[in-house]
Amino acid sequence: PATQPPRAIRELPDELISQIAAGEVIERPAAVVRELVDNALDAGSTHITLRLLAGGVRLISVEDNGVGIPAHELPVALKRHATSKITSLTELESVGTMGFRGEALAAIQSVSELSVLSRTANQDSAMLLDGRSGELQPAARAQGTTVEVKELFYSTPARRKFLKTDNTELAHCVEAVRRHALTRPEVGFAIWHEGKLVEQWRAQTIDAASGEDLNKQHQAALDRRLADVLGDDFLENSVAVHYQSGNVTVVGRAGIPDAARSRADHQFAYVNGRYVRDKVITHAARSAYEDVLHGHRQPIYALYVEIDPTRVDVNVHPTKIEVRFRDGREVHQAVRHAVENALAVPRANMLMANAL
Numbered sequence: 612p613a614t615q616p617p618r619a620i621r622e623l624p625d626e627l628i629s630q631i632a633a634g635e636v637i638e639r640p641a642a643v644v645r646e647l648v649d650n651a652l653d654a655g656s657t658h659i660t661l662r663l664l665a666g667g668v669r670l671i672s673v674e675d676n677g678v679g680i681p682a683h684e685l686p687v688a689l690k691r692h693a694t695s696k697i698t699s700l701t702e703l704e705s706v707g708t709m710g711f712r713g714e715a716l717a718a719i720q721s722v723s724e725l726s727v728l729s730r731t732a733n734q735d736s737a738m739l740l741d742g743r744s745g746e747l748q749p750a751a752r753a754q755g756t757t758v759e760v761k762e763l764f765y766s767t768p769a770r771r772k773f774l775k776t777d778n779t780e781l782a783h784c785v786e787a788v789r790r791h792a793l794t795r796p797e798v799g800f801a802i803w804h805e806g807k808l809v810e811q812w813r814a815q816t817i818d819a820a821s822g823e824d825l826n827k828q829h830q831a832a833l834d835r836r837l838a839d840v841l842g843d844d845f846l847e848n849s850v851a852v853h854y855q856s857g858n859v860t861v862v863g864r865a866g867i868p869d870a871a872r873s874r875a876d877h878q879f880a881y882v883n884g885r886y887v888r889d890k891v892i893t894h895a896a897r898s899a900y901e902d903v904l905h906g907h908r909q910p911i912y913a914l915y916v917e918i919d920p921t922r923v924d925v926n927v928h929p930t931k932i933e934v935r936f937r938d939g940r941e942v943h944q945a946v947r948h949a950v951e952n953a954l955a956v957p958r959a960n961m962l963m964a965n966a967l
């Protein structure tokens with residue numbers, strides 16, 4: 612029917628608002644994993660364990676050893692737009708945490724059965740909050756937080772129907788953790804599926820008190836983590852990237868041309884520790900390979916861009932996978948030069964070897 616009787620304008624109920632918001636942010640189990648691991652990292656955790664059942668559809672549990680949530684704040688944590696991470700626009704503009712929208716737990720809870728078990732350093736016991744009933748009761752746990760998400764999308768069967776097989780959903784969940792693991796080598800990760808250990812990446816030690824240069828320690832830890840997660844091949848077939856110009860620093864590894872693949876599945880880009888899909892960075896990295904890679908070969912790399920937080924807007928996409936740079940050209944040039952310089956070293960060595 613082309614015309615419908617006019618209906619009154621009404622404010623949506625809270626639950627429905629959250630479900631609509633969830634549609635944007637929580638498209639599949641891996642999105643829940645991404646949000647919960649973000650939270651665990653923001654809480655200063657050094658070890659994070661993910662447990663899944665049925666590719667995450669039946670259960671996603673994220674267990675951390677972070678600061679925990681005080682008992683009286685547990686119900687607030689599940690509210691929409693409730694966050695401990697920013698209090699003002701100024702803080703948003705220089706935000707250093709993964710989260711700041713205060714939406715994830717509310718969105719997840721609106722499309723699942725969610726519970727939060729948490730204990731801070733000065734609590735005698737942990738408290739368990741059942742999201743559905745709002746019931747709060749004492750429970751056992753060491754310091755930290757466990758968030759459990761059960762029966763994802765049970766109330767939104769349309770969304771549930773779009774889910775792929777358990778193994779495909781599991782692969783996406785693992786990928787979500789991998790993206791975090793590649794930027795936080797000092798944090799240990801373990802992933803379990805159906806009671807079996809699927810992945811384990813040990814925490815790499817970075818010791819501020821050791822007297823050794825912190826940047827060097829971080830680079831070494833990062834190299835070990837890259838090898839753990841992506842394989843020794845990745846490390847052997849790539850060169851170190853170290854570049855600084857003006858406002859931008861770029862570190863990481865760039866693959867030698869021979870290591871290029873047919874798919875762009877080994878291209879990781881980070882901005883201030885956050886995994887991003889960014890056209891400026893992707894284009895700049897690709898252009899650094901212009902003369903050495905032909906056709907559709909895809910270079911491999913893990914690039915970490917550090918930039919003054921006021922020069923990048925991270926609040927342009929609900930999942931924060933996209934960012935906007937104040938000066939895209941500055942970032943493009945830095946990334947391109949960073950990779951070109953890194954690649955120039957092995958090429959120079961090769962020319963030397965040929966000349967000998």
Ligand code: ADP
Nearest residue numbers: 650654688694695710711712713714715716756
């Ligand atoms: P955001 O991360 O944007 O603040 P969330 O909905 O993801 O919003 O989380 C709401 C709040 O709950 C956080 O600001 C934080 O204070 C608290 N929180 C959530 N997860 C954890 C966790 N694993 N450890 C400690 N605090 C947490």
Ligand code: MG
Nearest residue numbers: 649650710715
């Ligand atoms: Mg969050």
